[in-house]
Amino acid sequence: MLFWLAVAVLAAAVTFAVTRPLLQDDKRSDETSSADVAVYKDQLLEIVADRDRGVMSDGEADAARTEIARRLLRQVDRAGGTAANKPGAGRTRGVNTTPVFFAASLALPLASLGLYVTYGEPGRPAQPLSQRLAAPAAGASTNDLIAKVEATLQKNPQDGRGWDVIAPVYLAEGRASDAASAYATAMRLLGENASRLQGFADARIRAENGVVPDDAKVALKALLTAEPQRREPRIWLALAKEQDGDRAGAAADYRALLAEAPKDAPWRQAIEERLQLVERGPVADAPSTPAKPGSATVDARAAEVAAMTPEQRDAMIASMVTGLAERLKSEKTDLIGWQKLIRAYQVLGRKDDVAKALTDARTGLAGDEARLRELEDWVKQLGLSG
Amino acid sequence: MTRKQKRGWMIGGGVATLTVAAILVLFALKDSVVFFHTPSDIAEKPVPAGNRIRLGGLVANGSVVRGAGTTVSFKVTDTLKDIPVNFTGVLPDLFREGQGVVAEGTIGTDGTFTADSVLAKHDENYMPPEVAKSLEARGVKLGGSAHPETKAQ
Amino acid sequence: MIIEFGHFALILALLVAAFQTVVPAWGARVNDGRLMRVAEPAAVSQLFLLLIAFCALMHAYVTSDFSVANVAINSHSTKPLIYKISGVWGNHEGSMLLWVLILALFGAAVAVFGNNLPATLKANVLAVQASIALAFLLFIVLTSDPFARLAQPPADGNGLNPILQDPALAFHPPFLYTGYVGFSIAFSFAVAALIEGRVDAAWARWVRPWTLAAWMFLTIGIAMGSWWAYYELGWGGWWFWDPVENASFMPWLAGTALLHSALVMEKREALKVWTILLAILTFSLSLMGAFIVRSGVLTSVHSFAVDPERGVFILGILVVFTGGALALFALRAKDMRFGGLFAPISREGSLVFNNLLLVTSTATVLIGTLYPLLLEATTGDKISVGPPFFNMTFGPLMLPLLLAMPFGPLLAWKRGDVLAAAQRLMFAAMAAVVVLAVAYAAFERGPWIAPFGIALGAFVMFGAVTEWATRIKLGTAQFDEVARRAVNLPRSNYGTLLAHFGIGLMVVGIVATTAYQQERILVMKPGDTVEIGGFELAFKGAVPGRGPNYREDIAQFDVTRGGAAVTRLEPSKRLYDAPPQPTTESGIHASWRGDLYVVIGDEQTPGSYAVRAYFNPLVRFIWLGALIMFVGGGISLSDRRLRVGAPRKSRRSAPIAAE
Incomplete structure (x- = not known):
């Protein structure tokens, strides 16, 4: 309400101010030429002053004065001429300004309001950061809450609990590297515990798009030492070995996991499959990958994936994609592989990678006209340009 | 002096100045214009060794090697072809692997580019427009990161 | 509420500008005093409204209101207050708002102080001025709304490009814009004079102070920009003939010519046609500068975020105003009376000479700046025209002038x-x-x-x-x-x-x-010394440091001259928190003899850094001048x-x- 009042007052005041002259008398004197005359008179005086100061010689001053006097005369002539030609030139020449006044008085406020309602968000309050931070937590958006915690941490970066609180939120928001550093800070300040170690490892792996980096490995190992009964760290560590090229080590780990896995464990089949892949080596894997929907493998994998936390799932997907991309580096002619990779990137929203993969695929298939055409058709279907 | 003479003087002076300027511009354009190429351009149509050019593209991942002193070598790639570059000096702040650069210098008979200046724009998301255009022309789609504003939403 | 109120004020200003464009011009045409007098309160109201809008935006920046998209994209809560304020114009939308604010400021100044102007001239000038403001306000409201809101305000902003977080640059745009935009008054006067078909010595007298004011601010604005580039970009140079620099330099050259030709016009009533043309061209070059900076058609280190749609809009403004004014000029110029006579060797002659050279050099800079664009459009070849071109053309033209x-x-x-x-x-x-x-x-x-x-x-x-x-x-x-x-x-x-x-x-x-610049590029490890410009520079090593919103590695150099300690220079490499971007801070020891200038590059092997040291003799004279x-x-x-x-x-x- 206050807002509309302020808007109304502003619109009214401005409209009044700019239209007021329309209702006044046209008291303008015929000074069009008097302004010029004033300038020339002033110039004449300056010349006198300049001569007196010795800035101008007498001769120069005289010449300049003659010239300005001539202009002055011309101006006076012209003024006389206009006055003679247009008697009462200063008066209105029949323009009725009242309609103009009313039109403008209506148009200015109405048009501005109309435009504003189209482009603005009427009455929406300002949301300065300090106010958002002070607002009660209930009903606040995640962003507000993050902002609140961040503001506290800004003031007091040694507050380990704050870092502990914000880290999983970052992870849920997809800000993996922020989450990783928050976990790291929390561990530095409060010491390691299972959930921080796990969170840190998850965040790091996510930040690296599924590759298990060294610091995550260290965390996973520490987690395992603390809670040896946990299995996820072992799965990740095995995957890390695989990524590092240690197939034998990875296979051994997978076997160990399978050996102690309960028969009905949802992840059992996933590990078995992983193990098969590792044992078969990368080359043999190529043709078998496009699994048919409904096949046992896919269902099992779906169950396995369903059992994972969203983060783990993402990380798993990312690691699979990375593996595929790696493999395609050596098997450049695998059309189906390329399609899968591009598809995956597209689903993940990694547009840069889509484009890059597409280019790589074209380069890779360059020698094979038929496949290249198939790729292009498929690209068109997908609606990818380029 | 009559008005006609005066105008003659002024026009003559103007024409003379413009002629001198035009000659200067032509000579300067001939000597100091530097063409911009991408690695693929050079692969398709080799540039004579010793010609001064600008080479634009991305710094290839994993290609930056520091040599003795301030010498650095890296590869500039447009993801299709790449060209090795040597540079002695201090690299700009935003020189990073995978980022856009423009190097100016000459290409040697061995196909190595010797740069005397390397530019990377002062914006983390920046890609020099020439580089972006050339890459897009070759089907390398640049995602949102080429346009700083899109990342805001 | 403040933000929305500012937004409304901005839109109301747009309508007031439209009103001010139409009514006074009509009044001048039919010679109706009431219609003409409307221009004055309109110009003042416009300034008032834009001031409200500008303050509202500034308020949003200062209070870190991230519900405003512009603030969320360009600010950050941890940024020091001064950069929150300068952040208002450190981006496209905000800087356009500043641009129209200054436009309105000049308009209002003419309305308030122009009491000695003939009524029709004043009405026409203000109408033309308002039409420029109208074009830019439309541009802002339609394509670059600084008050656009975000439904979900983010937790924190993206931050201002760290390279712009610098005191000289913080206040460089207002000066530069005052210069650019100030020439709009000369343009408005020129167009108004053409509309009335009457140009005389008095006209020049009215225009000169505005031109001079614009020129002054442009001079200092360019100098500040150059000074900033010198110490912030870390290349030891102070002018790069970069398209954006050229964009500000061309109006300066043309404006300098205008300043001198208006003098001739006032004193002798000569060069009338020429002066009017210059007034039009000077502001057109300012508009072109805006186009170059914002459309991204040319590569530059200073460009704003590039957006083709905006580029096209500004190009449209440029074409309409320049084209319209030139068409009017072509229509009316032949009616103008010739002014006073003078011999080639005379004050007037020397000023004509000055104009000739300044305009020719403007043209060479223009060619050098636009040639790459032209060539790419015609042949598809991509080229760059570097400093050698400008040194070869601009230098020789300045020689006779000086x-x-x-x-x-x-x-x-x-x-x-x-x-x-x-x-x-x-x-x-x-x-x-x-x-x-x-x-x-x-x-x-x-x-x-x-x-x-x-x-x-x-x-x-x-x-x-x-x-x-x-x-x-x-x-x-x-x-x-x-x-x-x-x-x-x-x-x-x-x-x-x-x-x-x-x-x-x-x-x-x-x-x-x-x-005489001396340059040394080398790798230094702690304990190494290098001699340059009569100074000995000893590298003591680098220590980490922490600023309000960045962390840095500070390299320490002890500077001695003939064994006597002079100073300690601490160039650094900073990494800002938001956005995470590295910058180079130079260490400069200024003296009358010249500047000792040191920047560090990357750490090569642990503890040793690539170091660039310059001695720039008498470089301070440039900015002092x-x-x-x-x-x-x-x-x-x-x-x-x-x-x-x-x-x-x-x-x-x-x-x-x-x-």
Whole structure:
């Protein structure tokens, strides 16, 4: 309400101010030429002053004065001429300004309001950061809450609990590297515990798009030492070995996991499959990958994936994609592989990678006209340009 | 002096100045214009060794090697072809692997580019427009990161 | 509420601008005083409304209101207050708002101070000015809304590009825009004069102060930008002939020409057609600058975020205003009366010479800036035109201009005596020869031509002083006569003296820095020393540091000269928190002799850094010269002949009576 009042007052005041002259008398004197005359008179005086100061010689001053006097005369002539030609030139020449006044008085406020309602968000309050931070937590958006915690941490970066609180939120928001550093800070300040170690490892792996980096490995190992009964760290560590090229080590780990896995464990089949892949080596894997929907493998994998936390799932997907991309580096002619990779990137929203993969695929298939055409058709279907 | 003479003087002076300027511009354009190429351009149509050019593209991942002193070598790639570059000096702040650069210098008979200046724009998301255009022309789609504003939403 | 109120004020300003475009122009056409008088309150209201909008945006920045998209994209809660404020114009939308605010400021100034203007001229000027504001306000409201809101305000903003977080750059845009936009007044006057079909000496007198004010601010704005580039970009250079720099330099060159031709027009009523044309071109070049900076058609280190749609809109504005004004010009120019006669050797002649060279050099800069665009459009070849082009074309054109500069003010109007002027300049020439000899002695290496360049700068400086000495009869009259004359000399003469002196100083600085810069690039480990420019630089090692919103590695260098400690330089490499971007901070030791300038590059092996050290002789003269020019402009402007409310009502004869 206050807002509309302020808007109304502003619109009214401005409209009044700019239209007021329309209702006044046209008291303008015929000074069009008097302004010029004033300038020339002033110039004449300056010349006198300049001569007196010795800035101008007498001769120069005289010449300049003659010239300005001539202009002055011309101006006076012209003024006389206009006055003679247009008697009462200063008066209105029949323009009725009242309609103009009313039109403008209506148009200015109405048009501005109309435009504003189209482009603005009427009455929406300002949301300065300090106010958002002070607002009660209930009903606040995640962003507000993050902002609140961040503001506290800004003031007091040694507050380990704050870092502990914000880290999983970052992870849920997809800000993996922020989450990783928050976990790291929390561990530095409060010491390691299972959930921080796990969170840190998850965040790091996510930040690296599924590759298990060294610091995550260290965390996973520490987690395992603390809670040896946990299995996820072992799965990740095995995957890390695989990524590092240690197939034998990875296979051994997978076997160990399978050996102690309960028969009905949802992840059992996933590990078995992983193990098969590792044992078969990368080359043999190529043709078998496009699994048919409904096949046992896919269902099992779906169950396995369903059992994972969203983060783990993402990380798993990312690691699979990375593996595929790696493999395609050596098997450049695998059309189906390329399609899968591009598809995956597209689903993940990694547009840069889509484009890059597409280019790589074209380069890779360059020698094979038929496949290249198939790729292009498929690209068109997908609606990818380029 | 009559008005006609005066105008003659002024026009003559103007024409003379413009002629001198035009000659200067032509000579300067001939000597100091530097063409911009991408690695693929050079692969398709080799540039004579010793010609001064600008080479634009991305710094290839994993290609930056520091040599003795301030010498650095890296590869500039447009993801299709790449060209090795040597540079002695201090690299700009935003020189990073995978980022856009423009190097100016000459290409040697061995196909190595010797740069005397390397530019990377002062914006983390920046890609020099020439580089972006050339890459897009070759089907390398640049995602949102080429346009700083899109990342805001 | 404040933000939405600001948004409404912005939109209301748009409508007021539309009103101010139409009604007064119509009034001037039918000669109706009431319609014309509307322009004044409209111009003032427009300023008031835009001020509200601007303050609302600034409020959003200062309070970190991330529900405003513009703030969320360009600010960050941890940013120091000064950069929150400067962040308002550190981005496209905000800077456009500043642009129209200044446009309105000039319009309102004409409305308030232009009491001596003929009513129709004033109405037309304000209408044209409002039409420019209207175009830009439409541009803002339709394509670049600074008040767009975000449904979900993010937790924190993206931050201002760290390279822009710098005091010189924080206040460089307002100055630069005041310059750019100030020329809009000259443009509006020119178009108004064409509409009325009446151009005379009085017109020039009304236009000159506005042009001078714009020129002053553009001068200092460009100088600040160059100074910033010098110490912030870490390349040791102060001018790169970058398209954006050129975009600000071209209006400056054309504006300088306009300043001088308007002088001829006021005093002699000559060069009328030419002056009108220059006024149109100068502002068109300003508009083109805006287009270049914002459309991204040219590569530059300073560009704003690129958006083709906006580029097209600004191009449209440029085409409409420049094209419209030029069409009007073509239609009306032939009706203009010829003005006073003058001989080629005369004050007017020298000013024509000045104009000729300035405009030609503007054209060469324009060609160098746009040629890559043209070539790409026609042949598809991508090229860059670098500093060598500009040095080869611009330099030679400046030479005769500088040489002739001291002569101009010494020549009489109408018909001058070049020999007499030369005689008066004997002292200046001799002093320049001495400088030449000193330059040869002081700088043992370097190109042979450089000392001549320095001597030329000195000649300009001494020439400016000579003119002053002649005017006050220094050396030929009694002391009290000289003192009396010095006191009574019009301030505009002092302005000329300072501006010309500043140019000379700048030339000396430019030549010395360009020709004698010393550069060392090497890898240094702690304990290493390097000798440059007479200084010994010892690297002590690097220590980590932490600023308000960045962390940095600070390299420490002890500087000694002949064994005596001079200073400690601490160049650093910073990494900002938001956005995470590295910057290089230079360490500079400034002295009259020149600047010692050190920046560090990457850490090569642990503890050792790539180091770039420069010695830039006399580089401070460049900005000092610009500052002197700015002050000179200010002093001139304070002369009541140039003051806006020119006709003095009372105390008319006071100064004369005092003599």
